[in-house]
Amino acid sequence: MRTETRNEALWKFGAYIFLMVIVVLVLIPLYWMIVAATIPQSEFFSWPPRIIPGLQWFDNFQALQENIDFLNSMWNSIIISVSYTALSLVLCSMAGFAFAKYEFRFKEPLFYFILATLVLPIQLLIIPLFLLMVQIGWTNSYLAVILPWAANPLGIFLMRQNMKAIPDSLLESARMDGATEFQLYYKIALPTMLPSLAALSIILFLNQWQAFLYPLVILQDPQMYTIPLALAELVGQQRVYFDQIMVATSLAVTPIFVVFLTMQQYFIKGILSGSVKQ
């Protein structure tokens, strides 16, 4: 008994050490990013490297803003990512609900068709999509970036899998209580799916926040650039603006933290428990 608890304690100790090493490894680049954003570029490659943040952040930011109008790009990124995430959540959850809980003709083939589109690489779709956007005159618009990917196959798949866990009797009960089919979706299915929706929203937001290739093709006007496109501007043939890049990236990660922290509260375990007696 005694040795067992001692062994357990040792295991726990070892596990914590291991986890802390991982945490440090993850945090080092982030910390370096913050340090680098606050020092002049001349000190970038000094040896030993600087570990104390400097006072240059505001100067670096000013240079960045003059160089590429970073705040405008941030605004573009926020509008695109937030509206994309919201729209995609609605579409994916609706489609997932239909695939999980309704019977209709060609349901299975349609679902596998949607899954199959997951294997198409983005490079394959870029040219046809670009031509389409040119035809309908949507180049350099938010819509052109948001709409083509809004019905996200991965999101539909995730929502379908999770919504299958909603007991049929729960929906039938609501039907008998007088709910319309749409009310089933937003009064019963959505609230019970909050954890999945939160997880999916992080995935969707990150995807769009980091998207580079497709926005690069569709958005040619620098006024419409998202953050990844603006950052690319800082890597010139003659010179790389490391100080400005570091300021920009340190700012660019903040919305991701915000999204993570807001969504975290919805990761409630077992939200469906207690609804039906097994």
Add this chain to the structure above:
Amino acid sequence: MATIDITKLRKEFGDDGEQIVAVDDFNLTIRDGEFLVFVGPSGCGKTTTLRCIAGLEDVTSGTIEFDGRDVTDQRARERDVAMVFQNYALYPHMTVRKNIAFPLRLSTKQSSAEIDEQVEDVADLLGIGTLLEQKPRELSGGQQQRVALGRAIIRDPEVFLMDEPLSNLDAKLRSKMRTELQELQSELDVTTAYVTHDQTEAMAMGDRIAVLNGGELQQVGTASEVYRSPTNEFVASFIGSPSINLFTAEVSGTTLSGPGGFEYTLEDGSLVTGRESVRMGIRPEDMRLEAGGAVPSTVTVVEQMGNENFLYAEMGDIDITARIESVMNPEEGTDVEFGFDESDLYLFDVNTSEALKTKTGETDVAYEKYIGETT
């Protein structure tokens, strides 16, 4: 409140040529304010019938009418029917208060204050007034059951449907809820259709019982009717616990002879005239230990219930059961003989299984007469 008329109901499941008929040629009238119990083995179509009444299943053919109003093609939410599900189906993200208020919020334009008042009335009626702010997962099984009932009651529907609502409760709570449900139903006086596989529950609760088998309605009647006068062998064997002893007997004249040396001469031989064989049924409670009785058998097991004993025995290759007094404890292997009264005997057609003879004799004996007889 409503009278429910079900006419020629048929429900098939499956497609691509493989049809399963769940309910076939089903005709039944559930009277206004009646508590009717559907009972039968699993897969007999009782739940499907209930779901057709609810509007959760489309019928293949036939009609369902509430008070003469054809609801066959109406959706569940248009029928003014409330249902309690076997697994309660409470909305997990809502408090008890919101769960119970949900139907009212959807179907009426009452103000929040009015709805709150009704929710509290219903909760008090069910004894869950103190639980209103809790979530379903914080409740016990019995409390969840009451919330589910509350959600059904609050709408004051025309029809209550209950799909094995007590089957998830432990035995003690189940019998308590059984009584509460009956009281509640008679108080509210709402037409109720109740599904169970438990014949004891059916007998105890129903004003009338509808016995189903293989998607077909076998018999509708009061507990006493289905017990005493089953229309066929299935109803006789399904109703009653322990179940009726059944075996085939050869007929010669008015004498019936069966396995293991069974022999009995009928006083009224006209019932078996012209038949070569007949199915016989004797209920365990009608068997009595009797020297020289018609049923010779060998004891296999005696189960002691305290107030009585169940005696399991073999008559030839037939297993028979008898309810005997608790003082009788014959050992395994003892040869015993049972007798019975002809008035308690059931006879069924060998081919059609239809009843030829069921229990006869008085049923509703007046108290004074009964007292007079026994004292």
